[in-house]
Amino acid sequence: MFSAIEMAPRDPILGITEAFNADLNQNKINLGVGVYYDDNGKVPLLSCVQKAEELLIAAPAPRTYLPIEGLAAYDKAVQELVFGADSAVIQEKRAVTVQAIGGTGALKIGADFLKRFAPDAEVYISDPSWENHRALFESAGFKVNNYAYFDAATHGVNFAGMIADIKAMPRGSIVLLHACCHNPTGADLTSDQWTEVIAAITAGGLVPFLDMAYQGFGAGIAEDGAVVRRFAEAGGPLLVSNSFSKSFSLYGERVGALSVVAATAEEASRLMSQLKRIVRTNYSNPPVHGGKVVATVLTTPELRQLWEDELAGMRVRIKEMREAFVVKLQAKGHDFAFVRDQVGMFSYSGLSKEQVGQLREQSIYAVDTGRICVAALNSRNIDIVIDAIAKVL
Numbered sequence: 093m094f095s096a097i098e099m100a101p102r103d104p105i106l107g108i109t110e111a112f113n114a115d116l117n118q119n120k121i122n123l124g125v126g127v128y129y130d131d132n133g134k135v136p137l138l139s140c141v142q143k144a145e146e147l148l149i150a151a152p153a154p155r156t157y158l159p160i161e162g163l164a165a166y167d168k169a170v171q172e173l174v175f176g177a178d179s180a181v182i183q184e185k186r187a188v189t190v191q192a193i194g195g196t197g198a199l200k201i202g203a204d205f206l207k208r209f210a211p212d213a214e215v216y217i218s219d220p221s222w223e224n225h226r227a228l229f230e231s232a233g234f235k236v237n238n239y240a241y242f243d244a245a246t247h248g249v250n251f252a253g254m255i256a257d258i259k260a261m262p263r264g265s266i267v268l269l270h271a272c273c274h275n276p277t278g279a280d281l282t283s284d285q286w287t288e289v290i291a292a293i294t295a296g297g298l299v300p301f302l303d304m305a306y307q308g309f310g311a312g313i314a315e316d317g318a319v320v321r322r323f324a325e326a327g328g329p330l331l332v333s334n335s336f337s338k339s340f341s342l343y344g345e346r347v348g349a350l351s352v353v354a355a356t357a358e359e360a361s362r363l364m365s366q367l368k369r370i371v372r373t374n375y376s377n378p379p380v381h382g383g384k385v386v387a388t389v390l391t392t393p394e395l396r397q398l399w400e401d402e403l404a405g406m407r408v409r410i411k412e413m414r415e416a417f418v419v420k421l422q423a424k425g426h427d428f429a430f431v432r433d434q435v436g437m438f439s440y441s442g443l444s445k446e447q448v449g450q451l452r453e454q455s456i457y458a459v460d461t462g463r464i465c466v467a468a469l470n471s472r473n474i475d476i477v478i479d480a481i482a483k484v485l
């Protein structure tokens with residue numbers, strides 16, 4: 093029965109890591125996947141994580157099953173981080189949160205949940221969006237459409253196009269939005285533009301699904317989360333997926349969460365019962381370790397402060413790399429000033445697929461769309477990258 097099965101294409105992002113890993117060149121550079129590396133080119137083990145693990149090891153605990161919805165302390169801490177501790181949706185018990193297998197797992201629980209209760213709705217994602225958004229919602233059974241987002245001419249947001257597309261969506265449509273640090277473009281909305289988007293979504297009876305995988309990498313933890321809070325205050329249904337892969341450098345632990353905001357506490361408890369069914373039939377219940385680490389850090393004041401400082405350090409280093417990238421290309425006669433204005437880990441560099449292919453011949457890996465991970469640049473590799481880019485331009 094397997095003989096007719098065709099080879100699936102490589103994943104557009106993780107497939108690059110596969111090709112990178114297979115490259116024998118010692119000086120290879122991976123600007124493909126969204127992973128933060130420190131200035132030594134290493135994925136950091138944050139001190140706050142290490143200290144939380146020391147606390148956990150000092151009080152060894154058996155590995156029983158977690159509840160289907162995850163560790164209670166984790167879910168509570170995530171809710172307070174995402175919506176703000178004083179948020180009305182928390183006080184009124186209108187928000188429910190389930191621990192998820194990373195941000196992708198959170199999106200998948202949300203997609204399956206929506207497919208079950210809004211089977212005829214269509215999903216709208218930004219043009220472009222994270223490659224896995226389309227694949228994930230399609231595999232949940234949805235028709236996935238684009239709304240206008242990126243303007244290649246300005247390297248910014250085509251806001252007129254975006255708002256017009258949102259206003260034209262049928263009521264009940266699901267709109268996937270990046271809460272901050274848009275992946276792949278690095279182009280975010282201004283606060284005033286968000287005001288218009290929230291108004292259009294509310295007036296149009298649409299269902300916003302906010303993906304927040306990079307909280308803290310834009311302007312700051314609270315600043316980046318502000319959009320979620322504004323949507324929560326606007327009333328109406330809301331889904332939020334968030335991830336600690338990047339902000340805690342816990343990629344392989346797969347720690348994320350899905351939060352859903354209901355109209356009433358009673359409705360919220362019904363939603364939670366359905367979310368639990370989806371989790372149970374997919375992977376039963378989430379793993380213990382990553383959730384415990386994050387919960388320990390978020391609820392222990394010294395560790396929380398340490399985390400905020402370490403996250404700020406990552407944010408600042410990325411900004412320094414953006415600046416260096418612009419200045420060094422400027423010195424070679426190329427204007428990439430727009431990279432300075434982009435936020436988060438990524439830049440839509442404007443490099444063509446052919447140019448990305450030429451970079452790969454020099455063992456520098458980027459996504460075919462021209463997305464580069466600025467967080468993978470460091471003081472040792474940046475000149476190599478700049479020279480290579482200048483060569484292909």
Ligand code: LMR
Binds near residue numbers: 224
């Ligand atoms: C990325 O966009 O590179 C990251 O979110 C990693 C992934 O899973 O694709």
